[in-house]
Amino acid sequence: MEKLTLVKVGGKIVEEPQSLKQLLSDFSKIEGYKVLVHGGGRSATAMGSKLGIDSKMVNGRRVTDEEMLKVVTMVYGGLVNKQIVAGLQAVDVNALGLTGADMNYMRSEKRPVKEVDYGFVGDVKEVNAGLLADLIAKGVVPVLAPLTHDKEGNLLNTNADTIAGEAAKALAKHFDVTLVYCFEKKGVLMDENDDESVIPELTPALYNKYVADGIISGGMIPKLDNSFEALYAGVKEVVITRADLIHTEGGTKIVL
Amino acid sequence: MEKLTLVKVGGKIVEEPQSLKQLLSDFSKIEGYKVLVHGGGRSATAMGSKLGIDSKMVNGRRVTDEEMLKVVTMVYGGLVNKQIVAGLQAVDVNALGLTGADMNYMRSEKRPVKEVDYGFVGDVKEVNAGLLADLIAKGVVPVLAPLTHDKEGNLLNTNADTIAGEAAKALAKHFDVTLVYCFEKKGVLMDENDDESVIPELTPALYNKYVADGIISGGMIPKLDNSFEALYAGVKEVVITRADLIHTEGGTKIVL
Numbered sequence: 001m002e003k004l005t006l007v008k009v010g011g012k013i014v015e016e017p018q019s020l021k022q023l024l025s026d027f028s029k030i031e032g033y034k035v036l037v038h039g040g041g042r043s044a045t046a047m048g049s050k051l052g053i054d055s056k057m058v059n060g061r062r063v064t065d066e067e068m069l070k071v072v073t074m075v076y077g078g079l080v081n082k083q084i085v086a087g088l089q090a091v092d093v094n095a096l097g098l099t100g101a102d103m104n105y106m107r108s109e110k111r112p113v114k115e116v117d118y119g120f121v122g123d124v125k126e127v128n129a130g131l132l133a134d135l136i137a138k139g140v141v142p143v144l145a146p147l148t149h150d151k152e153g154n155l156l157n158t159n160a161d162t163i164a165g166e167a168a169k170a171l172a173k174h175f176d177v178t179l180v181y182c183f184e185k186k187g188v189l190m191d192e193n194d195d196e197s198v199i200p201e202l203t204p205a206l207y208n209k210y211v212a213d214g215i216i217s218g219g220m221i222p223k224l225d226n227s228f229e230a231l232y233a234g235v236k237e238v239v240i241t242r243a244d245l246i247h248t249e250g251g252t253k254i255v256l
Numbered sequence: 257m258e259k260l261t262l263v264k265v266g267g268k269i270v271e272e273p274q275s276l277k278q279l280l281s282d283f284s285k286i287e288g289y290k291v292l293v294h295g296g297g298r299s300a301t302a303m304g305s306k307l308g309i310d311s312k313m314v315n316g317r318r319v320t321d322e323e324m325l326k327v328v329t330m331v332y333g334g335l336v337n338k339q340i341v342a343g344l345q346a347v348d349v350n351a352l353g354l355t356g357a358d359m360n361y362m363r364s365e366k367r368p369v370k371e372v373d374y375g376f377v378g379d380v381k382e383v384n385a386g387l388l389a390d391l392i393a394k395g396v397v398p399v400l401a402p403l404t405h406d407k408e409g410n411l412l413n414t415n416a417d418t419i420a421g422e423a424a425k426a427l428a429k430h431f432d433v434t435l436v437y438c439f440e441k442k443g444v445l446m447d448e449n450d451d452e453s454v455i456p457e458l459t460p461a462l463y464n465k466y467v468a469d470g471i472i473s474g475g476m477i478p479k480l481d482n483s484f485e486a487l488y489a490g491v492k493e494v495v496i497t498r499a500d501l502i503h504t505e506g507g508t509k510i511v512l
Contacts, residue, residue, distance in 0.1 A: 078334020086357040090409035101342040102352045153346035
């Protein structure tokens with residue numbers, strides 16, 4: 001199978017013109033088939049606030065009421081996504097911006113209300129990667145916004161890390177997928193106070209050892225658990241790296 | 257060649273939930289390959305005004321400064337386009353929302369400043385309909401927002417009638433295209449005071465006669481000139497009709 005690199009970048013990088021320009025240039029240098037997944041939370045918060053709509057976060061996740069859904073639809077699906085697409089076209093990357101509703105590529109269901117009512121937030125239920133894979137094979141580069149739909153007419157706000165993981169797993173049936181998560185550090189660190197102490201490769205055995213030894217802890221654990229889950233579901237390799245290193249061999253490689 | 261119906265609807269119909277729902281239901285009943293082109297001007301004006309950005313119109317066209325470009329990118333490319341796409345998916349139409357930047361399907365150039373500086377408004381220069389035609393043949397239904405790009409990183413505001421005409425002409429190389437313009441009346445009228453006096457068919461000879469006789473006048477003339485221009489460029493048939501009649505045989509057929 002051909003290699004495909006799926007890069008997920010957070011909102012911050014794509015929301016500032018200078019860092020966005022650098023990212024698009026770095027991304028354009030990645031050889032072979034590729035996909036970009038982006039966030040946009042800061043822009044949504046800023047736009048909401050301009051419109052008098054307060055952002056409410058619970059456990060780091062946005063509570064999305066009807067008015068906030070309109071804001072994220074505009075900001076993620078319109079402003080951020082289309083600016084990235086136009087920017088990539090300028091560096092000769094044949095980008096195509098998508099939400100989960102487009103070609104019904106990612107269907108979700110509104111998250112059931114338990115302790116928290118997250119509102120119009122979607123849990124992914126089905127990924128239809130066939131048409132996407134055809135387009136990729138023709139040189140098209142999908143740019144995925146953090147929005148899905150329920151196939152009943154509703155768009156749903158969906159975490160960009162989740163979009164990246166689910167798209168990577170579905171595309172793994174068609175390509176050898178490397179899933180790249182961008183992070184503020186150069187990779188997973190042996191010593192959190194030493195930015196150069198990047199762990200070059202993590203296997204399940206090494207990961208378990210580092211967790212037991214307290215070297216890996218906190219927010220890195222769910223991130224790595226998700227990475228291993230993607231690998232068990234068929235993704236070839238997960239890389240955690242810094243956005244400016246996506247076109248290099250740097251970062252932490254996570255493999256089985 | 258297979259038949260393709262390309263329907264252009266104005267903003268008003270897609271901006272109100274009830275009329276949008278009816279439109280999507282009517283549109284879903286059109287048999288065979290199809291494309292939808294939408295406006296969104298009223299929503300852009302309303303959103304701009306909420307954000308303290310005044311809409312300035314000259315000769316019925318929007319002056320698009322940098323801040324207004326962000327608004328139309330959000331509203332046309334995000335809010336309106338994605339709500340239509342999600343709505344079509346709910347009625348089993350495999351919609352795909354696009355701006356001209358997506359797959360570089362429509363490239364434009366910023367309109368030169370003459371008497372009026374329209375700002376970030378694009379005049380269409382190139383339509384790449386190949387990938388679009390492939391997708392349509394696979395059952396995908398493109399939903400085109402009134403935005404193009406200059407391939408230098410800038411999105412440009414572009415009149416939806418123009419998008420419809422240019423897309424129809426480019427797709428005419430791949431399909432027998434019927435271009436449907438929705439209008440507030442049932443078609444071109446013999447008597448403007450009689451809504452039922454629809455002219456069933458207009459040829460160039462009949463058109464010239466009706467113009468000479470004063471039966472057709474005013475804003476209908478540029479609309480019909482554009483329609484004939486599309487026909488001379490390869491479009492099979494242009495229909496002017498009311499949005500609720502798009503799935504019927506009603507309206508005025510314009511043919512060579």
